[in-house]
Amino acid sequence: MNTPPPTPEDPRETAPGELDAVMERAAAAAPLLAALAPGGRARLLWAVAEALDTAADDLVPLAREEAHYPEARCRGELGRTTFQLRLFADVLEDGAYLEAMVDPADPDWGTPRPDVRRLLVPLGPVVVFGASNFPFAFSTAGGDSASALAAGCPVVVKAHPGHPRLARRTAEVVTGALAGAGAPEGAFGLVEGVEAGRLAVLHPLTRAVGFTGSIPGGRALFDLAVSRPDPIPFYGELGSVNPVFVTRAAATARGGEILAGYAESANLGSGQFCTKPGVLFLPEGTGLDALAADFAGRAAAPLLNDRVVGGFARGLDTLAGHPATEVLVRGVADGDGSWSPSLLRTGLDALLEHSETLLEECFGPATLVVTYSDERRLLEAAGVLQGQLTVTVHGEEDDAIAPALLALGASVAGRVVWNGWPTGVAVTHAMTHGGPYPATTAPLHTSVGSTAIRRFLRPVTYQSVPDGLLPEALRDANPLNVPRSRNGGLPAV
Amino acid sequence: MNTPPPTPEDPRETAPGELDAVMERAAAAAPLLAALAPGGRARLLWAVAEALDTAADDLVPLAREEAHYPEARCRGELGRTTFQLRLFADVLEDGAYLEAMVDPADPDWGTPRPDVRRLLVPLGPVVVFGASNFPFAFSTAGGDSASALAAGCPVVVKAHPGHPRLARRTAEVVTGALAGAGAPEGAFGLVEGVEAGRLAVLHPLTRAVGFTGSIPGGRALFDLAVSRPDPIPFYGELGSVNPVFVTRAAATARGGEILAGYAESANLGSGQFCTKPGVLFLPEGTGLDALAADFAGRAAAPLLNDRVVGGFARGLDTLAGHPATEVLVRGVADGDGSWSPSLLRTGLDALLEHSETLLEECFGPATLVVTYSDERRLLEAAGVLQGQLTVTVHGEEDDAIAPALLALGASVAGRVVWNGWPTGVAVTHAMTHGGPYPATTAPLHTSVGSTAIRRFLRPVTYQSVPDGLLPEALRDANPLNVPRSRNGGLPAV
Numbered sequence: 001m002n003t004p005p006p007t008p009e010d011p012r013e014t015a016p017g018e019l020d021a022v023m024e025r026a027a028a029a030a031p032l033l034a035a036l037a038p039g040g041r042a043r044l045l046w047a048v049a050e051a052l053d054t055a056a057d058d059l060v061p062l063a064r065e066e067a068h069y070p071e072a073r074c075r076g077e078l079g080r081t082t083f084q085l086r087l088f089a090d091v092l093e094d095g096a097y098l099e100a101m102v103d104p105a106d107p108d109w110g111t112p113r114p115d116v117r118r119l120l121v122p123l124g125p126v127v128v129f130g131a132s133n134f135p136f137a138f139s140t141a142g143g144d145s146a147s148a149l150a151a152g153c154p155v156v157v158k159a160h161p162g163h164p165r166l167a168r169r170t171a172e173v174v175t176g177a178l179a180g181a182g183a184p185e186g187a188f189g190l191v192e193g194v195e196a197g198r199l200a201v202l203h204p205l206t207r208a209v210g211f212t213g214s215i216p217g218g219r220a221l222f223d224l225a226v227s228r229p230d231p232i233p234f235y236g237e238l239g240s241v242n243p244v245f246v247t248r249a250a251a252t253a254r255g256g257e258i259l260a261g262y263a264e265s266a267n268l269g270s271g272q273f274c275t276k277p278g279v280l281f282l283p284e285g286t287g288l289d290a291l292a293a294d295f296a297g298r299a300a301a302p303l304l305n306d307r308v309v310g311g312f313a314r315g316l317d318t319l320a321g322h323p324a325t326e327v328l329v330r331g332v333a334d335g336d337g338s339w340s341p342s343l344l345r346t347g348l349d350a351l352l353e354h355s356e357t358l359l360e361e362c363f364g365p366a367t368l369v370v371t372y373s374d375e376r377r378l379l380e381a382a383g384v385l386q387g388q389l390t391v392t393v394h395g396e397e398d399d400a401i402a403p404a405l406l407a408l409g410a411s412v413a414g415r416v417v418w419n420g421w422p423t424g425v426a427v428t429h430a431m432t433h434g435g436p437y438p439a440t441t442a443p444l445h446t447s448v449g450s451t452a453i454r455r456f457l458r459p460v461t462y463q464s465v466p467d468g469l470l471p472e473a474l475r476d477a478n479p480l481n482v483p484r485s486r487n488g489g490l491p492a493v
Numbered sequence: 494m495n496t497p498p499p500t501p502e503d504p505r506e507t508a509p510g511e512l513d514a515v516m517e518r519a520a521a522a523a524p525l526l527a528a529l530a531p532g533g534r535a536r537l538l539w540a541v542a543e544a545l546d547t548a549a550d551d552l553v554p555l556a557r558e559e560a561h562y563p564e565a566r567c568r569g570e571l572g573r574t575t576f577q578l579r580l581f582a583d584v585l586e587d588g589a590y591l592e593a594m595v596d597p598a599d600p601d602w603g604t605p606r607p608d609v610r611r612l613l614v615p616l617g618p619v620v621v622f623g624a625s626n627f628p629f630a631f632s633t634a635g636g637d638s639a640s641a642l643a644a645g646c647p648v649v650v651k652a653h654p655g656h657p658r659l660a661r662r663t664a665e666v667v668t669g670a671l672a673g674a675g676a677p678e679g680a681f682g683l684v685e686g687v688e689a690g691r692l693a694v695l696h697p698l699t700r701a702v703g704f705t706g707s708i709p710g711g712r713a714l715f716d717l718a719v720s721r722p723d724p725i726p727f728y729g730e731l732g733s734v735n736p737v738f739v740t741r742a743a744a745t746a747r748g749g750e751i752l753a754g755y756a757e758s759a760n761l762g763s764g765q766f767c768t769k770p771g772v773l774f775l776p777e778g779t780g781l782d783a784l785a786a787d788f789a790g791r792a793a794a795p796l797l798n799d800r801v802v803g804g805f806a807r808g809l810d811t812l813a814g815h816p817a818t819e820v821l822v823r824g825v826a827d828g829d830g831s832w833s834p835s836l837l838r839t840g841l842d843a844l845l846e847h848s849e850t851l852l853e854e855c856f857g858p859a860t861l862v863v864t865y866s867d868e869r870r871l872l873e874a875a876g877v878l879q880g881q882l883t884v885t886v887h888g889e890e891d892d893a894i895a896p897a898l899l900a901l902g903a904s905v906a907g908r909v910v911w912n913g914w915p916t917g918v919a920v921t922h923a924m925t926h927g928g929p930y931p932a933t934t935a936p937l938h939t940s941v942g943s944t945a946i947r948r949f950l951r952p953v954t955y956q957s958v959p960d961g962l963l964p965e966a967l968r969d970a971n972p973l974n975v976p977r978s979r980n981g982g983l984p985a986v
Binding site: 014080083090091094095096097101102103106109110111112113114115117118121122222226230231232234310316350367373386387395397401403406407410411413414415417418420421423428429430431432434437438439441442444445446450451455457458459460461462463464465466467468471483485486488490491492493 | 524572573576579583587589592593594595602604606607609610611614616653660683715716719723724725727761840844879882891895896899900903905907908909910911912913917919920921922923924925927930931934935936937938939943944946947948950952953954955956957958959961962964976978979981983984
């Protein structure tokens with residue numbers, strides 16, 4: 001009911017033989033893409049970014065129709081997507097991402113040491129499963145595709161069924177731009193359908209998988225990836241409730257402002273962000289009337305698709321029906337896949353006791369307020385919180401509890417936010433969009449920011465290889481001007 | 494027959510309750526170890542290195558008895574082990590391993606950018622399974638333990654049953670040195686027995702696993718690690734045949750010297766190195782008599798333990814009984830677990846056809862020579878070689894085939910060696926001891942060299958956190974003098 005009516009060609013299922021052909025083209029492209037100097041690949045990324053920007057008037061209406069987002073949101077997200085492609089182009093031109101190291105032979109080293117030189121090389125074809133909630137920035141030409149292409153890996157996207165026509169049109173734009181810029185054929189491909197996705201994860205030529213989506217869906221694909229005769233890295237970004245802790249001092253000093261900010265962040269995009277703050281710890285006695293009025297006053301907005309609607313309704317029923325919760329605002333479904341926000345409340349003891357149910361992600365416009373009396377007992381949440389993308393602390397600088405809450409955040413999450421909001425992930429170098437399971441399946445990595453490229457690269461060391469036979473990035477004269485460390489020192493050009 | 498007679502206390506099995514206690518002590522130590530400034534942890538590593546060196550006369554006799562290695566090998570390996578600990582101490586004092594990044598707020602960035610700062614933090618308790626063939630350098634206080642401790646992760650070692658007494662004594666020395674240097678209790682522990690090992694991988698408090706050993710053993714534990722409700726990183730170094738390609742030009746120019754070097758490397762430590770070159774590609778017409786005489790002239794030497802003896806005998810039977818192989822030298826077992834070297838031959842076509850059997854690792858003193866006529870057809874090996882720790886090329890600098898063979902090496906292996914030998918892994922910054930599966934279960938990483946620390950660290954980003962509440966490494970004044978990148982630039986202090 002909530003997705004556009006299927007066009008004659010939907011849904012499509014890529015046949016196994018066609019999947020094989022796509023994967024073989026990707027594998028054939030892999031050494032050619034890897035052999036391009038970083039600057040050459042930077043030009044490919046620029047070309048894709050330019051083409052996507054140019055095609056905005058084609059792409060945005062499809063996104064509006066299929067993802068039910070307003071125009072401004074779609075244009076903004078497309079801008080973020082092309083910004084990201086250009087950021088990776090900069091990363092390539094800089095060259096430090098290669099982590100090139102030169103350790104000349106050293107007879108006095110203490111253990112035998114011939115000349116050894118190291119750099120990172122692309123893993124090979126990467127299969128990308130995009131997310132429904134970011135039809136541009138985390139989908140067909142999103143962060144996983146951009147970082148894998150930047151690394152020199154061909155990309156095969158499994159189109160998200162929530163926006164099939166946008167996925168196809170985006171893939172056409174990307175493929176055309178790559179071809180025009182001289183990329184090898186097969187550097188980018190698109191497949192469709194659940195079974196094609198499964199087979200792509202299992203395909204012998206696939207070397208890694210990027211995924212953004214739900215815990216059950218992501219875990220099923222992760223299980224496939226690690227069950228292969230040759231297990232491959234699976235970078236899944238799954239689920240997170242993104243807890244927000246408000247200290248007593250902060251609530252006293254600026255409670256109203258914090259609650260207004262919270263309501264805005266939690267309901268942005270109808271709560272359909274992986275960084276949506278879903279659990280709010282507040283001191284007892286904080287007036288919730290204004291927050292409830294804010295939630296109650298927000299109009300219903302369409303959710304992404306039937307699957308999201310179904311999952312949200314079930315999750316909300318579970319939370320609302322739990323004996324430990326009190327419903328402050330019960331959101332309303334308009335029968336057309338739209339929901340207005342819901343607000344529920346529980347106490348800290350109840351949360352600690354029923355954490356498995358109450359801390360399950362409810363993807364959509366719902367918030368659980370957890371009230372506490374003893375601030376120090378907030379730290380007990382560390383024992384029940386699973387891995388998170390973010391933890392947010394609202395406190396005062398001289399709050400006695402603040403250092404411990406920030407440490408709690410760092411112990412369970414990939415990003416710790418102070419007096420701000422987790423939605424709106426900055427695309428920059430120092431960003432981490434990741435965290436321990438189930439936030440992601442690969443806690444060492446991020447899927448946003450320039451270090452996301454590291455997921456698709458592996459180290460190779462050359463031992464005693466003559467200068468003329470070394471990769472250019474490792475030759476004595478450093479013809480590519482790549483920053484390199486020498487004898488373990490800091491990288492320099 | 495081949496391991497020392499069990500003492501009254503062998504074999505030991507750590508009871509599940511005791512394992513729980515060890516893991517709980519490790520988890521309690523984790524935040525304390527993480528909170529030590531890098532320099533403080535460097536002092537711990539130095540103390541462990543000093544204590545192990547001081548205890549050499551205790552430890553070496555145990556290693557000789559349990560691993561059946563000569564005195565010099567044992568002393569050399571202990572030296573490598575303490576060198577490694579000191580190298581990681583240097584890495585900590587340098588601080589670049591933290592990958593600290595500072596991106597100040599920037600209203601002109603193109604997408605919203607608050608102040609974000611990133612560094613790497615320890616994963617938490619790490620379980621280490623040592624190898625039998627390096628009772629010091631890849632076992633109780635070996636590379637995995639050293640790099641995990643350096644990262645700030647408590648270590649729980651599952652003692653290798655091939656050297657239980659050495660494992661216990663080493664653990665005593667390590668634990669004593671850590672306590673003396675002020676490490677938190679629980680920073681290092683030892684458990685014993687197959688079941689305790691399984692339970693340690695599955696234990697809820699375990700955050701990562703390091704493993705060096707066989708493909709079947711490692712894969713079984715990998716499968717456990719990824720089957721957990723919360724899958725954890727499993728760094729397994731499993732198997733590799735470490736192919737050596739000799740071009741026609743090289744064989745013509747210095748065939749005798751190459752074959753003599755090969756025999757030495759392949760039979761070092763009775764072929765019981767993970768980097769043992771096991772498959773040697775030679776041009777047809779290369780005289781094999783001298784190589785056969787060399788192999789035949791080498792005395793039998795004891796293998797590590799019964800399991801290695803059994804696996805080697807089965808592997809050799811399979812190779813020798815295969816219709817596509819010819820036995821040039823059949824090694825002899827002396828009935829006491831000693832074997833003399835074996836040399837077999839096949840052709841390139843046969844290898845390509847029967848690669849699954851002929852390219853299976855035969856851990857011990859056996860070599861398969863693969864003769865070829867058309868040098869260009871060597872590149873077809875890329876289609877049948879699984880992931881390798883090393884590929885070695887012996888060629889001439891102007892060999893037309895050399896660049897393609899080096900590229901083949903980089904495409905399947907973590908290290909490419911030119912006109913040298915893969916045994917003797919240099920402990921240095923630019924080393925990679927790793928590779929695609931089954932060389933390892935984690936192709937992005939190395940288990941030797943200073944970047945091995947990266948396996949046990951994950952990124953955390955702090956957003957808009959006031960200076961006084963940031964980790965010291967990220968504060969404006971940089972009180973720890975940690976190299977940091979700013980706005981994506983190169984790291985500097």
